[in-house]
Amino acid sequence: MSEIKNQPIQQFLDELASKSATPGGGSAAAIMGAQGAALISMVCNLTIGKPKFAEVESEMQALLAQAEDLRAQLTDFIQADVDVFNRVMAAYGLPKETDEDKTARSAAIQAVMKDATIVPLECAKACAKTITLSQIAAEKGNPNVISDAGAAVMAAYGGLKTAALNVYINAGSLKDRDFAEAKIAELAAIMQDAETTTEAIYQVIKAKL
């Protein structure tokens, strides 16, 4: 099957809405994050090369490179979420006739569930970085497109909060509680200031409109 990023938006939305289990919220989170990173790049691309903003030229070049790196990562997570979910389903589908079967199936489920915790956690981290970068875009980018920096922070925030739900749900089914708690702690660290930071960036932008 072709990768989701190669599907028309309409087809993706139709499949998201359908009763098929994939794509789901995890892919939606990655698309929100990727839109956030793309909007930062847009602000950079509409700032770079303009004499009026020569003072921030190198900073905007660096910001663009970081945003494009995050966009590539987040675009990959659109598919990664579906792939890991399909692996979870495959593990649940393993035979469970004998005790040996049951042990092997349980081990397979637990192993893939760790990956299914890591994928949204990494997506959440990339979204959190996108929130941080959007502040620079809002403060130093071309003020004519400051509302796009605002769109960036809101898209990234939506992606972060959505990816977080998938970390909670998958970590919750892990028997290795040390691993699960460590991942939830990593998530908590990046979530801690996200809401306040996002709202602060949004209000700065709103005040400049």
Next chain:
Amino acid sequence: MSEIKNQPIQQFLDELASKSATPGGGSAAAIMGAQGAALISMVCNLTIGKPKFAEVESEMQALLAQAEDLRAQLTDFIQADVDVFNRVMAAYGLPKETDEDKTARSAAIQAVMKDATIVPLECAKACAKTITLSQIAAEKGNPNVISDAGAAVMAAYGGLKTAALNVYINAGSLKDRDFAEAKIAELAAIMQDAETTTEAIYQVIKAKL
């Protein structure tokens, strides 16, 4: 040019990131909202027809119809944002040689700016309705996909806050202050409880994971 909804996701993200002024935050807002509505439909489609949820069957059917209606509206706003922006640019491009030119140009800009205020306002309204519907999906939908109801509310919230920025910025350039203030008041009414409602729905879902 083909409609944005028919473009592959990768191409849309590339064009969003580019120095082209469109697509921008307004289209990103509409896609966030459409993803939110699609995720509500997903929850409905994974609830309807299951004997376990027979009690909420008719409510889920009604919710699905509403979510699909909102999804269609929000998908239309992806393109509508670009179309109205292009009309704004065309108005700014009108000749301004003579006094007569200037008067006609200014009138054309002001007329299309009203539309450029209405388009994101309507998008914001559809996102706000999506937030409201996601609460029903979270409370009564199949609990196995409750995290997708959480993704729905966050996507719709991101869409709402982003569309709002475009209302503020375009209303700000209107000379007809009565019209502008009326539109900002309409927006304020739907924004008022959005943050609290979104966070409440999110916390209900998180607690159920």
